[in-house]
Amino acid sequence: MEKEFTNKVALVTGGAMGIGKAVALLLAEKGAKVVIIDKVKDEAAKVVKEITGDAIAIQADVSKSSDVKNTIEETVKKFGKIDIVSNNAGIQRYGTVESTSENEWDEVINVNLKSVYLVCHFVLPYLKKTKGTIVNMTSVQAFATQRNVAAYTTSKHGIVGLTRSMALDFAKDGIRVNCVAPGTTDTPLLKWAASLDPNPERVYKDCADMHPLGRIASPKEVAEVVVFLASEKASFVTGAIYSVDGGLLLPIGGEPKIAEE
Numbered sequence: 001m002e003k004e005f006t007n008k009v010a011l012v013t014g015g016a017m018g019i020g021k022a023v024a025l026l027l028a029e030k031g032a033k034v035v036i037i038d039k040v041k042d043e044a045a046k047v048v049k050e051i052t053g054d055a056i057a058i059q060a061d062v063s064k065s066s067d068v069k070n071t072i073e074e075t076v077k078k079f080g081k082i083d084i085v086s087n088n089a090g091i092q093r094y095g096t097v098e099s100t101s102e103n104e105w106d107e108v109i110n111v112n113l114k115s116v117y118l119v120c121h122f123v124l125p126y127l128k129k130t131k132g133t134i135v136n137m138t139s140v141q142a143f144a145t146q147r148n149v150a151a152y153t154t155s156k157h158g159i160v161g162l163t164r165s166m167a168l169d170f171a172k173d174g175i176r177v178n179c180v181a182p183g184t185t186d187t188p189l190l191k192w193a194a195s196l197d198p199n200p201e202r203v204y205k206d207c208a209d210m211h212p213l214g215r216i217a218s219p220k221e222v223a224e225v226v227v228f229l230a231s232e233k234a235s236f237v238t239g240a241i242y243s244v245d246g247g248l249l250l251p252i253g254g255e256p257k258i259a260e261e
């Protein structure tokens with residue numbers, strides 16, 4: 001039976017876990033052939049097993065040029081083309097500019113931001129042939145920030161700039177480029193971040209309370225928006241930043257209590 005993404009080939013970075021996994025599963029459910037790119041081989045293989053259609057996993061470090069180039073060549077060799085790119089791979093490290101070491105700075109910028117440049121750099125010649133589309137994963141931390149996340153928030157601001165730049169440069173080729181900015185999402189990354197606190201359960205509760213909708217997102221809720229942007233339903237959407245944040249960025253900081261009902 002023909003599905004929404006039948007005959008589409010989708011490349012999903014960070015597809016072994018969390019939001020990327022949810023994107024890979026949803027695209028596969030909707031008929032796409034899925035290529036999961038991740039540094040963690042076993043988890044990526046498990047996602048492939050969950051998929052009934054065509055799917056492969058390629059182990060690669062998306063911050064390394066040679067890995068990315070080989071991955072894209074392997075994808076085209078296997079499936080003949082690339083229609084959709086979903087850039088999700090990302091890491092979090094905590095620190096101010098003063099406490100972040102140069103190595104940590106480079107690690108975060110390379111995995112979160114340079115990877116998007118690398119994937120797009122090598123994939124664009126193929127996307128031009130298919131008039132394909134790119135969906136990048138940024139964060140609410142592209143618009144606002146917290147204390148102690150200097151490198152992460154810089155990388156996420158950078159993804160917005162890169163998305164807009166590519167959207168404009170490649171609109172003439174029929175290529176759409178958008179990004180999604182989630183609030184707190186229930187993934188292994190969040191579990192790891194919460195585990196750094198002596199009371200992880202309190203971290204989850206605080207995160208839920210921060211969002212006006214009173215909870216955090218599931219990876220599937222974020223994936224739904226990524227898949228929408230990758231679909232024909234979003235055919236006139238490019239250069240957009242879609243917040244999926246349960247209203248997290250709505251309140252004005254320092255709002256006087258008197259204004260509350």
Ligand SMILES: NC(=O)c1ccc[n+]([C@@H]2O[C@H](COP(=O)([O-])OP(=O)(O)OC[C@H]3O[C@@H](n4cnc5c(N)ncnc54)[C@H](O)[C@@H]3O)[C@@H](O)[C@H]2O)c1
Nearest residue numbers: 014016017018019039061062089090139184185187188189
């Ligand atoms: N979870 C959240 O609350 C949240 C909120 C906003 C934005 N995000 C963003 O969403 C994206 C996915 O986050 P998540 O929470 O699902 O994280 P996660 O840690 O649960 O999953 C990230 C995946 O990326 C892979 N990865 C990491 N570094 C890689 C590398 N160098 N090469 C290849 N693969 C690599 C990991 O192995 C993992 O499978 C990230 O870009 C993150 O910044 C997450």
